[in-house]
Amino acid sequence: MESDKCYEGREHSAIKHELLKGYLEKLLFIIGISGVKEITYVDCFAGPWGDESEDLAGTSIAISLDKIKLVKEGLASHRIEDTTFRAIYVEAQRKRHKKLKSYLDEKCPVDIEHHALHGDYAALQDDILSRCGKGFTFFFIDPKGWTDVGMPKLSKLLQRPNSEFLITFMYDPLNRFLRKDELRERVCQLLGDIDEQWISDLQSMEPKKREEEVVRRYRTQLVSTMGVTGANKPRSFPATVLDKDKNRTKYHMIYLTRHPKGIVEFSKISEKVAVFQQRVRHERHEKGTGQMSLIPTEDSDLREQFAADIEDVKQFWMDYLSSKPTPYSEVDLADWLEQTGWLENDFQLAFKELRMEKQVENIDDTSNRRKKRFVHFDKNERLRRCV
Numbered sequence: 412m413e414s415d416k417c418y419e420g421r422e423h424s425a426i427k428h429e430l431l432k433g434y435l436e437k438l439l440f441i442i443g444i445s446g447v448k449e450i451t452y453v454d455c456f457a458g459p460w461g462d463e464s465e466d467l468a469g470t471s472i473a474i475s476l477d478k479i480k481l482v483k484e485g486l487a488s489h490r491i492e493d494t495t496f497r498a499i500y501v502e503a504q505r506k507r508h509k510k511l512k513s514y515l516d517e518k519c520p521v522d523i524e525h526h527a528l529h530g531d532y533a534a535l536q537d538d539i540l541s542r543c544g545k546g547f548t549f550f551f552i553d554p555k556g557w558t559d560v561g562m563p564k565l566s567k568l569l570q571r572p573n574s575e576f577l578i579t580f581m582y583d584p585l586n587r588f589l590r591k592d593e594l595r596e597r598v599c600q601l602l603g604d605i606d607e608q609w610i611s612d613l614q615s616m617e618p619k620k621r622e623e624e625v626v627r628r629y630r631t632q633l634v635s636t637m638g639v640t641g642a643n644k645p646r647s648f649p650a651t652v653l654d655k656d657k658n659r660t661k662y663h664m665i666y667l668t669r670h671p672k673g674i675v676e677f678s679k680i681s682e683k684v685a686v687f688q689q690r691v692r693h694e695r696h697e698k699g700t701g702q703m704s705l706i707p708t709e710d711s712d713l714r715e716q717f718a719a720d721i722e723d724v725k726q727f728w729m730d731y732l733s734s735k736p737t738p739y740s741e742v743d744l745a746d747w748l749e750q751t752g753w754l755e756n757d758f759q760l761a762f763k764e765l766r767m768e769k770q771v772e773n774i775d776d777t778s779n780r781r782k783k784r785f786v787h788f789d790k791n792e793r794l795r796r797c798v
Contacts, residue, residue: 422655423662424460424469426688430650430664431551431577432474433680438575438673439482442547449495449546452479453539455532455568456553457500457511467514471551472500480520497524499542501532533564540571548574557581557588561600562636569637569667576667580629580649582622582660589613589625602628623752626663633667643669646749650681653688671745675755675788682714682754689713719753724761727751728771732796736774744788759785762794770798 435452442450452475459470467473479496486494500515502508512527519525526542528535532552550568554560560578562569569576585601588594590610599605602625613621630647637645650664666677690713727747744755762785765771773786774793786792 421469422691423652425691426652426684427553427579427664428469428471428474429684429687430652430680431471432478433684434577434666434677435475435549436478436481437676437680438549439479440485441676443482443486443491443494444489447547448493449497449544451497451499451543451546451548453499453501453543453548453550454553455501455539455550456555456559457502457527458507459510459514460507460555466518471553472511472514473518475551476519476523479523483520483522495524495544495546496522497526497542497544499526499528499539501528501530501535501539503529503531505529533559536567540567543571546573550574550576550578552576553579554581557585557601558597561597562632563600565633566636569633572640575669575673576633576665578633578665578667580626580663580665582625582663583654586622586625601632603632622660626665630665633665637667637669640669645669646671646674646745648674648677648681648749649752650677650684653692655692671742674745674748675741678748678754682756685717685754686713689716714756718760719751719757721757721761721764724753724757725765728758728761728765729796732771732794734796736793736795738791738793739786739788740791741788759783762786770796772797 439450439452454471454475457472459467459472475498479498483494483496486492498515498519500511502511508527508529515525515527528538532539548571552560552565552568557580560580565578568574585598589598595605613624616624626649630649634645634647639645646668648666650666652661652664653659654661666673668674668677744758747753747758748755762771762773766773766779766785772795774795775787775790776785776792786794
């Protein structure tokens with residue numbers, strides 16, 4: 412991954428779009444190859460934002476169309492050519508909507524059905540849902556502020572079956588307004604009913620714990636609003652996008668799905684993007700200060716900057732495993748990822764250390780020669796604690 416010049420000055424958007432690019436192509440191909448005949452992509456805040464170039468390369472519009480085109484071509488190479496692809500873009504600002512519509516009319520491939528809707532996505536939900544059909548839909552909901560992703564506005568979309576979501580949650584501005592009484596109703600639309608005691612407890616926490624609590628509460632509201640469909644419970648996973656200059660969170664990208672495989676795959680993309688984010692931040696620091704710093708060349712060195720505390724992960728393993736060999740699947744991994752916010756690599760490296768210390772054993776790994784994946788969750792490998 413390399414940072415594009417069109418993102419200069421808005422590197423946080425580059426991180427967000429890398430996440431969208433990395434996951435969207437993989438997801439839509441998996442959905443298409445599974446036999447789903449109708450696939451829709453919805454961008455609820457399409458813009459175009461930030462990028463004033465003719466090709467809009469640094470926008471979610473161009474990115475999504477490119478990925479849909481690649482997936483359609485990929486499916487055709489597998490002789491799957493009867494899948495309907497649809498892209499719906501919503502923009503409230505009249506001038507931007509005009510540019511959006513003009514771009515789609517000119518650039519959208521003829522074999523991809525497209526719609527440019529003008530207005531507030533919340534007011535247009537019935538229209539959006541009617542255009543989605545009955546197949547799979549991916550919703551990208553990326554507002555500029557924090558008030559547009561409360562439950563009353565999202566509820567109809569969230570309750571649509573056979574859908575996944577990527578939602579931008581603007582934690583930083585929300586955090587500044589949490590104590591303002593005049594905004595309490597809007598805050599409650601995101602976080603559920605809160606009282607003075609909860610806010611007081613929140614303010615007493617250290618900043619990182621406070622952020623984790625607010626994001627956890629927002630994720631809980633999203634999952635609760637989605638509701639259970641059949642045997643598949645709703646799930647969520649957060650990816651953090653840092654401020655381009657300051658060492659703090661810009662926003663969180665909240666991913667929602669009803670399938671454990673989705674959590675596992677999204678976390679893999681999140682890890683790659685987190686490495687990319689660290690590299691971009693190093694490069695921007697060099698440009699801004701004029702001081703040369705040693706940018707790590709190995710991804711493993713960059714991972715260390717956002718990895719979970721390995722001692723915490725080792726303790727998690729030890730608490731979970733028993734002396735009886737037990738198979739662990741991707742459902743288990745998805746549960747752990749969702750519960751902790753850690754990445755699969757954190758679990759793999761912690762298991763490696765415990766194995767070297769002869770505290771755990773993978774019964775199904777007879778070679779002991781693995782160098783990256785020490786547990787194959789997709790093969791339901793049997794694990795046990797040795798002590």
